[in-house]
Amino acid sequence: MPASTSSLLATLADWRRRFLTPETLMRLLPASVILAAGIVLNIRTHDLLSDHRDLVVHTHEVIEMSKDVLIGLDDAETGQRGYLLSSDTAYLKPYVHARERLAWMAPKLKEMVSDNPDQTARADQLQALINLKLAELAHAITVxxxxxxxxxxxxxxxxxxxARMDEIxxxxxxxxxxxxxxxxxxxxxVDHDEERVRLVAISVALLSLVSRWCVEIWLGRRKRQEELGTV
Known part of the structure; x- marks a missing residue:
C-alpha cells in the first residue's frame, strides 16, 4: 500500500477516534432528529401558509373583477345613452368596447368562483341579468x-x-x-399559519437545547459512575 494512502487512512482513523466517539454521537443524534422533524413541520406549515396567501390574493381578484364588470355595464349604458341623445356614433365606441370586455369578464368571474356553489349561483344570476341588460341597450339602439x-x-x-341595473x-x-x-x-x-411557523421554530430550538442538556446530564452521571467504578 502506498505511503500516502496509509497516511490518509491513519489520519481518518485518528479523526474518527477523536470526534466520532459515542459521547459525540449521543450529543448530536437527539438534536439532529428534532431538527429534521422541525424542518419537515416547517415545510408543511410554509406550504399551508403559501396556499392561504394565494387564496387571499384570489379573493381580492374576485372582488376587483366584480367591480370591473359593474364598471363595464356603466360604460355600456353611458355610451348607449349618449348615442341615443346625440346620434353621434362616437358614443358607440365605449358602448362596443364595454360589450367586448363584458363578453369575457362575466364568464371569467364565474370561473373564478367555481369552487363556491353559492357564488357560482350568483354568477349565473349575474350573467342572465347582464344578458338582459345588454339586450335592452341593443334594442334601444336599433329603435x-x-x-x-x-x-x-x-x-x-x-x-x-x-331597474335592471339595480338588480345587477x-x-x-x-x-x-x-x-x-x-x-x-x-x-x-394566514395569521395562524405565520404563528405556527414561529412556534415550530421556537419549539425546535427549545427541544434541541433541552435534549442537549439531558444528554449532558446523562453523560456526566455516566462518567462519574465510571470514575467511581475505577476507584
Missing part, C-alpha cells in the same frame, strides 16, 4: 336607428322601469360581501 330619437327614448324609459348592483354587492367574509377568514388563517 333609434330605425324609428328615430324619440322612439328610442321611449324604449329606454321603459327599460329603466325594470344587488347581485354584485352580494358577491362582494361574500368574498369579503371569505377574505376575513382567509386572512385569519
Amino acid at each position: 333609434h336607428d330605425e324609428q328615430g330619437v324619440q322612439a328610442a327614448i321611449l324604449v329606454e324609459r321603459d327599460s329603466m322601469r325594470t 348592483r344587488q347581485v354584485i354587492g352580494e358577491m362582494t360581501e361574500s368574498e369579503k367574509t371569505l377574505l376575513s377568514a382567509r386572512k385569519t388563517e
Whole structure:
C-alpha cells in the first residue's frame, strides 16, 4: 500500500477516534432528529401558509373583477345613452368596447368562483341579468336607428322601469360581501399559519437545547459512575 494512502487512512482513523466517539454521537443524534422533524413541520406549515396567501390574493381578484364588470355595464349604458341623445356614433365606441370586455369578464368571474356553489349561483344570476341588460341597450339602439330619437327614448324609459341595473348592483354587492367574509377568514388563517411557523421554530430550538442538556446530564452521571467504578 502506498505511503500516502496509509497516511490518509491513519489520519481518518485518528479523526474518527477523536470526534466520532459515542459521547459525540449521543450529543448530536437527539438534536439532529428534532431538527429534521422541525424542518419537515416547517415545510408543511410554509406550504399551508403559501396556499392561504394565494387564496387571499384570489379573493381580492374576485372582488376587483366584480367591480370591473359593474364598471363595464356603466360604460355600456353611458355610451348607449349618449348615442341615443346625440346620434353621434362616437358614443358607440365605449358602448362596443364595454360589450367586448363584458363578453369575457362575466364568464371569467364565474370561473373564478367555481369552487363556491353559492357564488357560482350568483354568477349565473349575474350573467342572465347582464344578458338582459345588454339586450335592452341593443334594442334601444336599433329603435333609434330605425324609428328615430324619440322612439328610442321611449324604449329606454321603459327599460329603466325594470331597474335592471339595480338588480345587477344587488347581485354584485352580494358577491362582494361574500368574498369579503371569505377574505376575513382567509386572512385569519394566514395569521395562524405565520404563528405556527414561529412556534415550530421556537419549539425546535427549545427541544434541541433541552435534549442537549439531558444528554449532558446523562453523560456526566455516566462518567462519574465510571470514575467511581475505577476507584
